[in-house]
Amino acid sequence: MKKNKVFVACDSTNISRVKNIIKKTQNTKIKIGYKFGLEFLNSKNGRSFVSKLKKKIIFADLKLHDIPNTCVSAIKAIKDLKVNYLTIHVSSGLDALKAAKKVSGKTKLVGVTILTSMDDKSLKEIGFTKNLKKIVYDQARMANKAKLDAIVCSAQEVNIVKKVFKKEIITPGIRFNKDNNDQKRTLTPYQAYKNGSDWLVIGRPITKGNIKENIKILINHLDQ
Ligand code: C5P
Numbered sequence: 001m002k003k004n005k006v007f008v009a010c011d012s013t014n015i016s017r018v019k020n021i022i023k024k025t026q027n028t029k030i031k032i033g034y035k036f037g038l039e040f041l042n043s044k045n046g047r048s049f050v051s052k053l054k055k056k057i058i059f060a061d062l063k064l065h066d067i068p069n070t071c072v073s074a075i076k077a078i079k080d081l082k083v084n085y086l087t088i089h090v091s092s093g094l095d096a097l098k099a100a101k102k103v104s105g106k107t108k109l110v111g112v113t114i115l116t117s118m119d120d121k122s123l124k125e126i127g128f129t130k131n132l133k134k135i136v137y138d139q140a141r142m143a144n145k146a147k148l149d150a151i152v153c154s155a156q157e158v159n160i161v162k163k164v165f166k167k168e169i170i171t172p173g174i175r176f177n178k179d180n181n182d183q184k185r186t187l188t189p190y191q192a193y194k195n196g197s198d199w200l201v202i203g204r205p206i207t208k209g210n211i212k213e214n215i216k217i218l219i220n221h222l223d224q
Pocket residue numbers: 009011037061112113114115116117152153172173174181183201202203204205
């Protein structure tokens with residue numbers, strides 16, 4: 001049977017802690033990749049640690065959001081890391097997405113739609129007047145137009161994205177219980193896969209507390 005796939009968000013500035021996350025999340029039931037974001041990659045030794053990681057699926061969650069020239073330059077600047085996945089905000093615009101795709105090479109370029117920490121109310125506050133689902137749909141169409149390799153959206157919008165985007169769908173905002181932290185659009189791992197997510201991104205529900213125990217909870221939850 002095909003394994004479920006999870007990117008574990010290594011959100012820390014502490015190398016030992018990240019090593020521990022990597023060690024304790026090893027298992028035979030779920031395919032694990034590691035996501036390094038703004039916190040770890042900007043920390044003193046984070047970048048160099050990632051450059052030395054071997055035989056791991058690596059996701060650099062840089063969430064580029066800039067003019068085309070700067071997005072292109074940033075992608076060139078991290079070429080040496082040879083990461084498998086790299087994120088750019090779809091709201092950077094079609095020109096930036098197309099330009100980024102031209103230089104991303106073997107790295108899969110992932111378009112981030114509306115953050116899972118936002119809801120309709122928070123979108124209105126930053127001046128978006130369309131409803132959230134419509135914006136995600138429109139951004140998925142843009143990602144398709146720019147030939148991006150994957151999309152990040154909430155697991156609640158996978159069906160919408162699938163209408164216009166046929167490649168990989170990656171969903172953060174995954175929760176085993178009602179403890180949402182700062183996330184607004186959440187679903188359980190089981191529901192997320194059922195909706196058609198290819199990869200889940202899970203941070204705190206795995207990395208806070210007993211990591212091995214949390215992985216067991218995840219595996220049991222998926223076996224339901
Ligand atoms: O701890 P938690 O499971 O909420 O972590 C989610 C991770 O996914 C964080 O690293 C966050 O930066 C990232 N992410 C997200 N929502 C997006 C894109 C990325 O939560 N739309």
